[in-house]
Structures are given as structure tokens and as C-alpha cells.
Amino acid sequence: MSKSPEVGLLQVLWLGLALAAGGASADTLGLGRPALAEEIAAWDLDVRPDGTGLPPGSGDVLTGEGVFAEKCAACHGDFGEGVGNWPEVAGGQGTLDNKDPVKTVGSYWPYLSTLWDYVHRSMPYGAAQTLSPDDVYAVAAYILYSNDIVDEEFSLNATNFTGITMPNADGFVVDDRAAREYDVWRAAPCMAECKDSVTITMRATALDVTPRDDVATAAPVDLIAKGQRLFSTCKSCHEIGEGAKNRSGPMLTGIVGRAAGAVDGFRYSKALKTAAGGGLIWNETALDAFLTQPRDYLNGSKMVFAGITNPEDRKAVIAYLKSHSAQGDTR
Amino acid sequence: MSEKRPNGTSRRAFLRGGVAAAGAVAAGPMRAETPDPLITEVQDWASGLGVGVDEVPYGLPIEFEADVRRRNVPWLTADTKSSVNFTPIHALDGTITPQGCGFERHHSGAITLHKDDYRLMVHGLVERPLVFTYADLERFPRENHVYFCECAANSGMEWAGAQLNGAQYTHGMIHNMEYTGVPLRALLNEAGISGDLSDKWIYVEGADAASNGRSIPLAKALDDVLVAFKANGEALRREHGYPVRLVVPGWEGNLWIKWLRRIEVTNAPVESREETSKYTDTLADGTARKWTWVMDAKSVITAPSPQMPIQHGTGPLVITGMAWSGHGRITRVDVSKDGGKTWEIARLDRAGEAKALCRFYLDTTWDGGEMLLQSRAMDETGYVQPTKNQLRAVRGENSVYHNNGIQTWHVATSGEVENVEVT
Structure with a gap:
């Protein structure tokens, strides 16, 4: 993160080269330096509807099912049905004109390129840009299959890519508010006797979905509170407390002092199952070691987390976990 | 120093304690039966010393304003790292939104990216593909402009009703800041664009995991889009894209790419996830x-509103809002x-500025009766903010984005205010 003198020197050199090469014309300032082909290739990843930008590769439905189960299903469900508030990616066809339409890749997305591009660049959530092109082809094939767009023998590649037409490809119109709305809204506004009567048809308090204001002034800075704040990072994948459910990570209520790999319904990694078989108990020492560097402590763990380097922070997080453990739920 | 004041502000105490008492406040001039000790007794703060300089090298609002803060709606999204929170517009006045309480919307969390x-x-x-550093950007001629940034989903939860x-x-899901930045056209010119530009686009993306790429017609890019690095005079906050974000005046917030890292001139839109599925x-009809892209004219009364009930009884009342x-x-x-x-015509505090928030006031008298408060904005194109029912008549009830319909607040005789829908 610190600025090295070399970087500055390099910039000066580049600038000199750009100027020498005639890179700056009369109406430019000669700022910036030429982008190298390798640099453009590293960042220019977007894929267009006509397949422009697709790298070589291929992947079939069966392979995609495996990748999806491992990398995607924790949020999107085994069959793309979505877990909790996470997006469903399959189903919903024929619902777009219903009240509360179900918008999925199959029911709504107009282009296959969008799916490929998004999975390639931005998924899995929290570990973007870790899937190989072949894996992305495979996941895309599986999602197409989940939406009944291809059969289970299908294999997707850069060549047959443009042969796939998404069901809702023709479902979009370019913004037509100017034609359909603006002339109507531009009428002179009524100022008096605009309506005969006014009645209330709906009240927000009847629904009662507004968050209650729980702002506390100057909360005591104790260890558990500190741990709770630090735990916000963990909350992407873990729930804790009363009614906590498994998400992409297991629920953590009662974790301190519990046997490893013991939460019902969570699919643990092989590594964790092996450790559990060996009698691993999540006591404070084990948690402290695991949280220092999860991948070192348990090579092969599914937990996508680099670890907590500060021992005081680990202590706080463990104190928070403990507050939701054996001696009773204190929060 | 003096003893700590009991928890919170008078408004919060009021909300906690119920509002029945407020309606009982008599109209007419106030009268004191006994001398006010805050006046007749020497207070600690009038005798002792306050805090010195350097006590707070960078200041935050005083503790009594702790309730003026961003809030989210936890049930709305699965995870706070792909979520939104809301500006406390009810408690703000004027037009500029302090950065520290301007709403946040992330798709994969607010990343920490050093200027270096x-x-x-x-x-x-382009003729010359270029890479700029942060320092490069500060060497281009720069400009300052005030613009609102509104998420297309602002008021989206209200489509089906209050x-x-x-x-x-x-x-x-709106804030309004003064941006310092370089016109995007200057960067495009530096890279060299020529030929027929009318059918060209740019594709812009951020450095975060979501990248949030969007396609924008080149004409807009050359018109008023800014590559901004300061807001309200200081560096952008992390949650708003530090060190550099795109400012796309008048257009939906999703286009205002944070942590801006790439601008590609293209001959067609990319049709990315953020411009198709969302x-x-x-x-x-499905x-x-x-x-x-354009955010149509819109307004809302910020006070009185559900979080800002009338607590002063009958008599002079300031109704205020933004458009x-x-x-x-x-x-x-x-x-x-x-x-x-x-309807009555409200007072604009200042003449409206293009694509920026405008503060309005209606200085009026409350007789203690029920009210159904609404505001209706008009812009220089003659656009008149429609009612929610007018919008639903054209679009149906399945939209999420671009709900700019007129909002109604019901004011009860107690002074309490509630979000309602009316005929």
C-alpha cells in the first residue's frame, strides 16, 4: 500500500515514451501512459450478446451440477431455487405478468452472455474471479438445464453459445416513458377542487414492517460488543443466536465447546469431516488457532476467509461466539 | 462538566413516551409560571471550561444527534454486503447531504482501495488506450457541480402500497453533494475518439468484486458525466467509491460506478447483469x-413525517421537503x-439548480386537525410529478424502480404522522 519511488519513476518513463511516440496531440495534455495489451486483456472481461469476449473452453451440465453444488448452492439452492433472501436462478417461467413475478435466468434474463459474464466476473459471492472458463461454461450449462432450456447431455462452448436463445429475449422495450407518460404528466396541475373526497386506502402501520429504532447512545465497549462488531464480517456466511440457520456457512449458536462438524443439515468439507472424525472440539484454543489462518489450520476447509491476525480481535470474536454458547444465550 | 443528560433527545423521549400529551399543548402564547432554572441558575457550561482544540481532530456530530444516522431494512436483503441503507432525510435541512450519512448501496461490500x-x-x-493514476487525474482541469444521486429503487417498496x-x-436512497472532478470527455479526448460518435457507447465498471458494469451512450458521457474524487470538499468516503467514482447527473444511481477502474468505448451496450436482470x-403485461436511466421529477415532505411528528401543538408550523x-x-x-x-404553492428556498436537490418550505399554521400532506414537484420541462395511482395505471404494480409518485403523510390530531395511501 505504501508508495514506492519506483512506481513514480516508471510513470515518468512511460509519460516520456508516450510523448516521444507522439501520444499527445495539440489538444491533449499527455497525461496517463499507454495501456499494455496484457493489462487490457486482464481487465477487459465483459462478454457481449454476440459472444464477443468469450474465451475458449467448454463445460457440460453434469460437471456444472458439481461446481454449482460446491460453489453456488449454499445461496442459490441445489436446484437454483434460492435460499432465504438469496436470488433464485431457476424457475418462474410464465410468471412475469403475475403479481410478484419470479425473475430468474430462465424466466427473465434476455441474454446468455449476461449469465456467463456475471458468473465469470462476480461470482461466487465473496470469491469472485476464481472460476476457470471451463467451470463457468459448466455452471452456465447447468443453470440452462435447471431452467429446461437444454437437456442433461448438453455441453456449452464458445461455438454453440450464440445458438442458445433465452426464453425472454424479446421481453424488453427501450425506455418509452417520453412517449407513454411525459405528455400526460405535463398537463397543467390542478390547484382546487381536484377531487370530491379523499379516503385512506392503506396504512404502513397496519403492515408493521418498519425496523424499530434501536439506536443506543454510547454503548459500553466490552469484549462481547467488540466481538459482535467484528462478527459483521462473518455474517456474510454465518448466522448466530436464536433461530439461526445454516447459510453458506453453518449456524454458530453454541459453537464454543461443541464437536466440530455437528450442525444438522450443513454440508461440511471433507477436511472438516475428517477433523471431526478425529475428535476435534471447538474449544477456545481450537477456535483461536482456526481463526488465525483457517486454511492453514484446516487445509481444504470451505470457509472463504483469510483469518484474523490481531489476537485481541480473535479474543473478542470468540467472546461473542461464547455469549451464544453453552452457558446460555446472553444476547 | 455537567451530569450527562438522560438518554437521548427530546424527540426520542417523545416517541417512547407516546404522543398523547402533544395534542394537549394549548394554543396561544406560552407562559412561564416559575422562573426557568436554565436561565436563573449559573450552569456548568457557563462557568467551567469546554473541550479544547485537538480534542477531536476530525469531528462527528454531537452525541445528542446520534439518531441522525443511516438505517437499513434488514428483511430487504440477504446480506449487508449486498444491500442498501437510507439517508436520514427526515432530520436534514438545506440541500447538501453530509457524506457520513449519505445512503450506501453495495453489491459486494465497500472495498478499501488506496489512492496509490x-x-x-x-x-x-480509442486511438490511444491509456492508464491513469490517481495523481494523473488531479492534473486535468477540474470542475465543481452539485448533483443528486438517487437509487432507481428509491420508494420501490411502496409500489404495492404504503x-x-x-x-x-x-x-x-438519495443524497446530494458537491462533486469535484474531471469531465469524462477530457479523459476520452486524451485517449482520442473520432469518427461517427452518435452510435457509440461506453462501458464502465468498478474495481470491486461485483464490478457493477453499466453501458452508457457516449453522448451522455461527453455531455455532463464527471470522474469525481471529492464530495463536499473532501475525499469521497469509502462507501461512496473512494478514491474515484463516476457521477452521472440526473441518471439512476446504479450508473454512478464506485471505485471506477475501467472505461471502454464500444459500438454496442454490453447488456450486463445490472442492465438486464436488474x-x-x-x-x-410482463x-x-x-x-x-433518467430519474423523473420527484419530491417528498421530510417534516412533518413519521419520524418527525409535530410536537409543538397548534400554531406556526414549518412544512418542509425536497424536490x-x-x-x-x-x-x-x-x-x-x-x-x-x-394545493398551495410552496416557497423554494433558492431557485432550483439542474439535477440537484431543491429545498422547499410551506410556512403555515396548524389548527390541530388531521392533515393528509402531499407535495408535487414540477421541473423546467413542464413535467409534473404524478400520483402513485397514475403511475400504476400506466405501469401496473410489478415495477420496482422509478417510483416517483406523490407521497402522502397522515397527520393525526396528536401530531403523530403515518405513511398512508389515499384515493
Whole structure:
């Protein structure tokens, strides 16, 4: 993160080269330096509807099912049905004109390129840009299959890519508010006797979905509170407390002092199952070691987390976990 | 120093204790029966010393304003790292939103990106693909402009009817800041663009995991888009894209790419996830509008509102709110106290500025009766903010984005305020 003198020197050199090469014309300032082909290739990843930008590769439905189960299903469900508030990616066809339409890749997305591009660049959530092109082809094939767009023998590649037409490809119109709305809204506004009567048809308090204001002034800075704040990072994948459910990570209520790999319904990694078989108990020492560097402590763990380097922070997080453990739920 | 004041502000105490007492406050001039000790007794703060300079090298609001803060709606999203929170517009006045309480919307969390690690690439259909550092950007001639940034989903939860009880929640996905930055056209010119530009686009993306790429017609890019690095005079906050974000005046917030890292000149839109599966508007027949970039004229009364009940009884009352339009300047705002039967023209605090928030006031008298408060904005194109029912008649009830319908607040005789829908 610190600025090295070399970087500055390099910039000066580049600038000199750009100027020498005639890179700056009369109406430019000669700022910036030429982008190298390798640099453009590293960042220019977007894929267009006509397949422009697709790298070589291929992947079939069966392979995609495996990748999806491992990398995607924790949020999107085994069959793309979505877990909790996470997006469903399959189903919903024929619902777009219903009240509360179900918008999925199959029911709504107009282009296959969008799916490929998004999975390639931005998924899995929290570990973007870790899937190989072949894996992305495979996941895309599986999602197409989940939406009944291809059969289970299908294999997707850069060549047959443009042969796939998404069901809702023709479902979009370019913004037509100017034609359909603006002339109507531009009428002179009524100022008096605009309506005969006014009645209330709906009240927000009847629904009662507004968050209650729980702002506390100057909360005591104790260890558990500190741990709770630090735990916000963990909350992407873990729930804790009363009614906590498994998400992409297991629920953590009662974790301190519990046997490893013991939460019902969570699919643990092989590594964790092996450790559990060996009698691993999540006591404070084990948690402290695991949280220092999860991948070192348990090579092969599914937990996508680099670890907590500060021992005081680990202590706080463990104190928070403990507050939701054996001696009773204190929060 | 003096003893700590009992928990919280008078407003919060009021909300906690119920509001029945407020209606009982008598009209007419106030009268003191006994001398006020705050006046007759020497207070600690009038005798002792306050805090010195350097006590707080960078200041935050005083503790009594702790309730003026961003809030989210936890049930709305699965994870706070792909979520939104809301500006406390109910408690703000004027037009500029302090950065520290301007709403946040992330798709994969607010990333920490050092200026020294910042790179901006301009490439595609340009003569000279270039890479700029942060320091490079500060060497281009720069400009300052005030613009609102509104999420296309602002008021989206209200499509089906009154849901959330507070202006912060119904209209808080907006902020309004003074941006310092370089016109995007200067960077494009530096890279060299020529030939027929009328059918060209740019594709812009951020450095975060979501990248949030969007396609924008080149004409807009050359018009008023800014590559901004300061807001309200200081560096952008991390949550707003530090060190550099795109500012796309008048257009939906999703286009205002944070942690901007790449600008590609293209001959067609990319049709990315954010411009197909999201930020498209489903109509009643199941088709959807796309490329609905402009934020139409809109307004809301920020006080009184559910979080800002009337606590002072009858008599003089300031009704205030804000109005904005992606089409240009706000020219007029009307206020109704009877649910839209009759309207009065509100006072604009200053003449509206293009694509920026405009503050309005109606300085009035409350007789203690019920009110159904509404506001209606008009912009320089003659656009008049429609009612929610007018919008639903055209679009149906399945849209999420671009709900700019007129908001109604019911004021009870107690002074309590509630989000309602009316005929």
C-alpha cells in the first residue's frame, strides 16, 4: 500500500515514451501512459450478446451440477431455487405478468452472455474471479438445464453459445416513458377542487414492517460488543443466536465447546469431516488457532476467509461466539 | 462538566413516551409560571471550561444527534454486503447531504482501495488506450457541480402500497453533494475518439468484486458525466467509491460506478447483469422497459413525517421537503394538506439548480386537525410529478424502480404522522 519511488519513476518513463511516440496531440495534455495489451486483456472481461469476449473452453451440465453444488448452492439452492433472501436462478417461467413475478435466468434474463459474464466476473459471492472458463461454461450449462432450456447431455462452448436463445429475449422495450407518460404528466396541475373526497386506502402501520429504532447512545465497549462488531464480517456466511440457520456457512449458536462438524443439515468439507472424525472440539484454543489462518489450520476447509491476525480481535470474536454458547444465550 | 443528560433527545423521549400529551399543548402564547432554572441558575457550561482544540481532530456530530444516522431494512436483503441503507432525510435541512450519512448501496461490500493502488483504464474504440493514476487525474482541469444521486429503487417498496413508516425509508436512497472532478470527455479526448460518435457507447465498471458494469451512450458521457474524487470538499468516503467514482447527473444511481477502474468505448451496450436482470422495469403485461436511466421529477415532505411528528401543538408550523429532477431544474413545488383536493404553492428556498436537490418550505399554521400532506414537484420541462395511482395505471404494480409518485403523510390530531395511501 505504501508508495514506492519506483512506481513514480516508471510513470515518468512511460509519460516520456508516450510523448516521444507522439501520444499527445495539440489538444491533449499527455497525461496517463499507454495501456499494455496484457493489462487490457486482464481487465477487459465483459462478454457481449454476440459472444464477443468469450474465451475458449467448454463445460457440460453434469460437471456444472458439481461446481454449482460446491460453489453456488449454499445461496442459490441445489436446484437454483434460492435460499432465504438469496436470488433464485431457476424457475418462474410464465410468471412475469403475475403479481410478484419470479425473475430468474430462465424466466427473465434476455441474454446468455449476461449469465456467463456475471458468473465469470462476480461470482461466487465473496470469491469472485476464481472460476476457470471451463467451470463457468459448466455452471452456465447447468443453470440452462435447471431452467429446461437444454437437456442433461448438453455441453456449452464458445461455438454453440450464440445458438442458445433465452426464453425472454424479446421481453424488453427501450425506455418509452417520453412517449407513454411525459405528455400526460405535463398537463397543467390542478390547484382546487381536484377531487370530491379523499379516503385512506392503506396504512404502513397496519403492515408493521418498519425496523424499530434501536439506536443506543454510547454503548459500553466490552469484549462481547467488540466481538459482535467484528462478527459483521462473518455474517456474510454465518448466522448466530436464536433461530439461526445454516447459510453458506453453518449456524454458530453454541459453537464454543461443541464437536466440530455437528450442525444438522450443513454440508461440511471433507477436511472438516475428517477433523471431526478425529475428535476435534471447538474449544477456545481450537477456535483461536482456526481463526488465525483457517486454511492453514484446516487445509481444504470451505470457509472463504483469510483469518484474523490481531489476537485481541480473535479474543473478542470468540467472546461473542461464547455469549451464544453453552452457558446460555446472553444476547 | 455537567451530569450527562438522560438518554437521548427530546424527540426520542417523545416517541417512547407516546404522543398523547402533544395534542394537549394549548394554543396561544406560552407562559412561564416559575422562573426557568436554565436561565436563573449559573450552569456548568457557563462557568467551567469546554473541550479544547485537538480534542477531536476530525469531528462527528454531537452525541445528542446520534439518531441522525443511516438505517437499513434488514428483511430487504440477504446480506449487508449486498444491500442498501437510507439517508436520514427526515432530520436534514438545506440541500447538501453530509457524506457520513449519505445512503450506501453495495453489491459486494465497500472495498478499501488506496489512492496509490488506483488505476483507471480508458480503452476500446480509442486511438490511444491509456492508464491513469490517481495523481494523473488531479492534473486535468477540474470542475465543481452539485448533483443528486438517487437509487432507481428509491420508494420501490411502496409500489404495492404504503409499507415503510418513515421518509428515511420511503425516500432515503438519495443524497446530494458537491462533486469535484474531471469531465469524462477530457479523459476520452486524451485517449482520442473520432469518427461517427452518435452510435457509440461506453462501458464502465468498478474495481470491486461485483464490478457493477453499466453501458452508457457516449453522448451522455461527453455531455455532463464527471470522474469525481471529492464530495463536499473532501475525499469521497469509502462507501461512496473512494478514491474515484463516476457521477452521472440526473441518471439512476446504479450508473454512478464506485471505485471506477475501467472505461471502454464500444459500438454496442454490453447488456450486463445490472442492465438486464436488474434496473429494468417490469410492466403489467410482463414485458419490461430497459435503459430507463433518467430519474423523473420527484419530491417528498421530510417534516412533518413519521419520524418527525409535530410536537409543538397548534400554531406556526414549518412544512418542509425536497424536490429534484433528472431532467433539469425544479421550478415549482406545490403542497396539499388535504390529500390532493387543494394545493398551495410552496416557497423554494433558492431557485432550483439542474439535477440537484431543491429545498422547499410551506410556512403555515396548524389548527390541530388531521392533515393528509402531499407535495408535487414540477421541473423546467413542464413535467409534473404524478400520483402513485397514475403511475400504476400506466405501469401496473410489478415495477420496482422509478417510483416517483406523490407521497402522502397522515397527520393525526396528536401530531403523530403515518405513511398512508389515499384515493
